[in-house]
Amino acid sequence: MLQDRVEEYLGAIYRLRTGEGEPLPLSQLAEYFGFSPVSIHEMIRKLDDGGWVDFHPYRGVTLTERGEASARALLRRHRLWERFLTDSLNIPWDEAHLIAGDLEHAAPELVTDRLAEFMGEPDACPHGGPIPPALQSSEERCLRSLGAGAEARVTRISPETPALLRRIAKQDLIPGRLLRILAQTETETRVHLQDMPEPALSIPETDAQAIWVELM
Numbered sequence: 001m002l003q004d005r006v007e008e009y010l011g012a013i014y015r016l017r018t019g020e021g022e023p024l025p026l027s028q029l030a031e032y033f034g035f036s037p038v039s040i041h042e043m044i045r046k047l048d049d050g051g052w053v054d055f056h057p058y059r060g061v062t063l064t065e066r067g068e069a070s071a072r073a074l075l076r077r078h079r080l081w082e083r084f085l086t087d088s089l090n091i092p093w094d095e096a097h098l099i100a101g102d103l104e105h106a107a108p109e110l111v112t113d114r115l116a117e118f119m120g121e122p123d124a125c126p127h128g129g130p131i132p133p134a135l136q137s138s139e140e141r142c143l144r145s146l147g148a149g150a151e152a153r154v155t156r157i158s159p160e161t162p163a164l165l166r167r168i169a170k171q172d173l174i175p176g177r178l179l180r181i182l183a184q185t186e187t188e189t190r191v192h193l194q195d196m197p198e199p200a201l202s203i204p205e206t207d208a209q210a211i212w213v214e215l216m
């Protein structure tokens, strides 16, 4: 839930600002969310501490590189769901916006990418909002999509949900780690980690969907 709130704020800053790098006054966020200036200020402080935004006293808030990437990914999911809901399910566009607001937090990146493919890589939502392109380079693949024998380097963990990040940290599957896939079944991916004391790991399917790698 905290991650959802962080994303809500990053998405709102991205939507409301007048241009990239332009500080957004906190009064606009207060108006958008209908919260008091004090609670907006408190949340912005937390986001600043977390490295998501930079707070500029008296001027407003800008997104850091990390915040920018997260906001773009959120808008991409939101607008792709809107397209699907209106075009494929014939849901009116005002309702589609509300439903997409829930779905945007729930779907893993693999689903978003498949959805984009399924909808023919649309470049705008039904309301005309541009759909940001996927961030990962074409060589980046989801661990789940590879087969036994593949050798790869971990590049990214996404989505960055806290519980998932804790599990992945425990297995030491941090970006830069080299691995080889021993076996891939419906429920788990077994990998061999290079230069690690405990080289063989079993990764549940849901976690493997969030681990992005480049092939060696």
Ligand SMILES: [Zn+2]
Pocket: 079, 082, 097, 125, 126, 127, 128, 129
């Ligand atoms: Zn839209």
